[in-house]
Amino acid sequence: MDKTSPSSMPPIIVPLWETDPTLISFLKYLEGEKQASDHTLENYARDISQFALFTWPGEKPPHSWNLVNRFSGRAFLATIRKEGCAATTARRKLASLRSFYKYMIREEIGDINPFSALQLPKLERPLPRVLSVEEVNRLLEAPRHFIPSPNDPEIAKSRDVFFRYATARDIAILEILYSTGMRLNELAALDEPHIDLISGVIKVRGKGKKERLCPLGQPAIQAILQCREARDTFWISLHKNGKPPSLTLNKHGGRITGRSIERMMKKY
Numbered sequence: 651m652d653k654t655s656p657s658s659m660p661p662i663i664v665p666l667w668e669t670d671p672t673l674i675s676f677l678k679y680l681e682g683e684k685q686a687s688d689h690t691l692e693n694y695a696r697d698i699s700q701f702a703l704f705t706w707p708g709e710k711p712p713h714s715w716n717l718v719n720r721f722s723g724r725a726f727l728a729t730i731r732k733e734g735c736a737a738t739t740a741r742r743k744l745a746s747l748r749s750f751y752k753y754m755i756r757e758e759i760g761d762i763n764p765f766s767a768l769q770l771p772k773l774e775r776p777l778p779r780v781l782s783v784e785e786v787n788r789l790l791e792a793p794r795h796f797i798p799s800p801n802d803p804e805i806a807k808s809r810d811v812f813f814r815y816a817t818a819r820d821i822a823i824l825e826i827l828y829s830t831g832m833r834l835n836e837l838a839a840l841d842e843p844h845i846d847l848i849s850g851v852i853k854v855r856g857k858g859k860k861e862r863l864c865p866l867g868q869p870a871i872q873a874i875l876q877c878r879e880a881r882d883t884f885w886i887s888l889h890k891n892g893k894p895p896s897l898t899l900n901k902h903g904g905r906i907t908g909r910s911i912e913r914m915m916k917k918y
Contacts (some may be wrong), residue, residue, distance in 0.1 A: 830864035
């Protein structure tokens with residue numbers, strides 16, 4: 651049987667989904683029992699109609715759906731891929747045809763599903779977009795541009811202490827994230843005793859309460875030391891008892907949250 655390329659197939663004057671009884675029945679099933687949306691119904695109808703045009707070019711419905719074999723299905727898939735159809739679209743078309751033939755088997759209209767054994771096209775995984783070296787350096791330096799001027803009369807002394815600590819804290823956060831690659835929530839939950847500056851490692855508790863050791867670079871170690879010193883000064887200014895709950899605190903002296911770290915990252 652002669653096959654026509656999907657991209658060169660002539661348009662149908664009367665849509666197939668209004669003239670082929672098997673396809674009409676399938677779409678009514680999707681609408682009634684599956685509660686499919688209009689958008690979903692249209693996609694199914696067009697995908698199946700495109701296959702019909704490929705398999706029976708120039709022929710009017712009703713079509714002999716039960717005569718289709720897996721070689722016809724494979725030829726259709728190969729043709730639309732050759733014509734430039736994206737892998738995601740090809741997978742959708744194949745899923746539409748699988749569902750269509752599954753329905754026909756259920757209704758005893760057909761006895762095989764020629765699309766059940768066809769392998770789905772692999773989805774392309776583009777490489778992630780990463781920061782350049784220059785962009786990373788600008789990000790790590792960003793908190794220093796937010797240091798308030800000590801001559802600003804609107805900034806009270808106690809608030810100035812927090813701003814200086816917040817700058818050191820944010821620098822430490824960025825350096826730790828860059829050095830270790832840990833998650834934001836892992837950093838927010840990090841306890842200071844788990845930071846070993848002598849060995850240059852941090853013990854991180856991740857998902858499933860699994861622990862791992864992450865290495866610290868020298869810039870991160872220096873940032874942590876400066877953050878700890880600024881933190882202690884800020885903690886004293888709050889007149890609180892006991893030890894600080896974390897290396898990274900909010901303006902009230904509590905442990906900073908992962909959401910707060912996310913907002914800080916977006917700001918910088």
